[in-house]
Amino acid sequence: MDKRVLxxxxxxxxxxxxxxxxxxxxxxxxxxxxxxxTAIERIENRPSVYLVYVDDIDEMLDFFVYLKDKSVEDDISISIIGSSDEIEKINKKISKDYFAAVFERPVNVKELARQMIGVVEQEEVRLQKKRILVVDDDGTMLRTIKSWLSEKYQVFMSNSGMNAITFLAKNKVDLILLDYEMPVTTGPKVLEMLRSEPATSSIPVMFLTVKSDKESVMQVLSLKPEKYLLKTMPPAELLANIDEFFEQQKIKNYG
Incomplete structure (x- = not known):
């Protein structure tokens, strides 16, 4: 178990x-x-578990917005220590769902350490899950898909094609869910770029889109996406398609 904490x-x-x-x-x-x-971004090989001690909430609110973005992009685990008033202020900016644990001051350090062992154990389980990158310029859709999939999978989010390319230069994923229509760099263009680079050419990609017309589907068939899924499908159906894909991969690898 990786018992590292920032x-x-x-x-x-x-x-x-x-x-x-x-x-x-x-x-x-x-x-x-x-x-x-800036100081945190310079730390190499940062742990995925963060424990934040709040000592000046007014100065730290912007920092918590940064942490929220990091939890979305990098899927880190965040726990916080603060007074009841500080925690209330934070929760007005950031949903409590973003935090793995919340410790209210005054805190018993021995009990905190015991509970952090549980946080790390949960993180260890989470890190064993398959990694999915969802690429979509619609923030609401990103958060919705993440909420549907997070129980079974590690979910990372990118709000543009170029951000996805940048993310994949440093991170490995097991599957990409890719929107079709995006500004600047469209889904098909992103897939072309992925297929042209040896480091990303073999990453499985599924389109997740509202475009169901034959012309759009035919345009990307030559790029061989794993599936072409519609955003209008029920959450359970989307999850079933992803589950089936990973099951087929497992059979292929061990068959």
């Missing part, structure tokens, strides 16, 4: 130091950082 909080805070010490004594590898976007 502990975000004031470097001179006695409480943050106590939390770091207790986590270390419980077998965690603790990487500490200030609530600074």
């Amino acid at each position: 502990l975000v909080g004031g470097g001179k805070s006695f409480m943050v130091t106590s939390i770091a010490k207790e986590l270390t004594e419980n077998g965690f590898e603790v990487i500490r950082a200030e609530a600074d976007v």
Whole structure:
């Protein structure tokens, strides 16, 4: 089990130091950082588990918006420590669904460490799931698809074709769900780009679109997508198609 955690909080805070010490004594590898976007982005091989100590909520609200975006793009696990008022302010900006655990101050560091073991265990289970990248310029659709699939799969989201290409340069996925109509770089163009690069040419791609006309379907058949699915299908049907695809892959690999 990977017991690494990124502990975000004031470097001179006695409480943050106590939390770091207790986590270390419980077998965690603790990487500490200030609530600074630039500093965190510079950390190589960052853990997927973040624990954030809130010490100045007014200054940190923008940082939490960054974390929300990171949880969407990189699918990280975020836990927070704060007062009841601070937690309430955060939840007005960011849904509590984004947090793996919430600890209200004053906090018992020993109990916090025990609960963080559970958070890491949950993250370990999640990281074993197949990885799906959903590419769509509609933010509402991205969040909807993520909510449908997240129980069974790791879901990453990209709101444009070029962002998807950039994401895939650094991250591996098992399947891409690709919108057909997008500004600047269309779905078919994205698939052409993926097929032309050795690193991405073999990634399975399914179109997920509202375009059901024969001309649109025929245009991408030569690029050999795994499936051509419609956004109007019920959630259970979409999930069944993805489940079936991975089952067929398993049979192919072990058959």
